[in-house]
Ligand SMILES: Nc1ncnc2c1ncn2[C@@H]1O[C@H](COP(=O)(O)OP(=O)(O)OP(=O)(O)O)[C@@H](O)[C@H]1O
């Protein structure tokens with residue numbers, strides 16, 4: 429899809445290859461380098477990162493702290509444009525934010541004075557779509573299991589519930605890309621486990637492309653169809669590992685245990701486990 433959109437843009441003609449859309453990637457990150465100026469020095473953060481994501485894939489991004497994972501998500505969200513290279517969807521190069529690509533952070537950042545329902549509705553409200561889409565807010569509330577908390581305020585929720593609201597606030601926009609930046613990072617281990625399963629279930633039913641940044645190798649292996657392992661900054665792709673397992677997955681599965689060791693070795697921690 430991306431390649432055809434790029435071709436159409438450059439040649440100005442509609443190509444027949446759009447018929448093969450589903451065979452082509454939903455997202456292309458092509459030879460992307462990026463960095464920042466800090467006073468007089470340039471900090472290079474991404475080094476010629478290149479990968480494609482197919483329709484319906486769930487990609488986990490693993491790498492050392494500070495290597496550039498969140499920066500990469502920000503590029504896909506359109507909050508920044510790469511210094512060189514292209515990040516493109518089927519619609520062409522990403523030039524800015526769009527409700528079809530939504531970021532969810534570690535902190536739910538809910539508005540404390542708005543009820544759960546109104547927090548979720550905020551994106552639709554801002555786009556003038558709320559009047560016609562009220563049922564959609566109810567639907568996503570049900571999807572994240574909070575239908576009985578529509579009238580609660582954020583301070584009346586647990587951490588896991590608040591993060592579910594944050595997820596629902598993203599899902600209400602029916603995104604094509606859900607960009608998850610350590611969304612479960614602050615939750616206790618058991619809530620985290622159940623939310624890993626819930627996110628996979630929602631992803632399977634909603635059909636968006638998921639990009640998940642996590643520091644938890646097990647989480648990546650339990651949730652993703654592919655794991656990209658990045659180097660230290662400036663981030664390069666060290667490995668692109670397919671996780672070919674049906675859901676729900678089990679942490680003791682011998683293939684997953686083997687892949688966990690493979691990834692730990694790539695991250696330089698082979699002897700720690
Ligand atoms: N807007 C910015 N201006 C200057 N430097 C930045 C900016 N955003 C990120 N950086 C730098 O880019 C590098 C990568 O940051 P990024 O947040 O992408 O890392 P990360 O892989 O997500 O790390 P972590 O796993 O700790 O969240 C860091 O050194 C950070 O200081």
Ligand SMILES: [Mg+2]
Nearest residue numbers: 497498499641
């Ligand atoms: Mg980060």
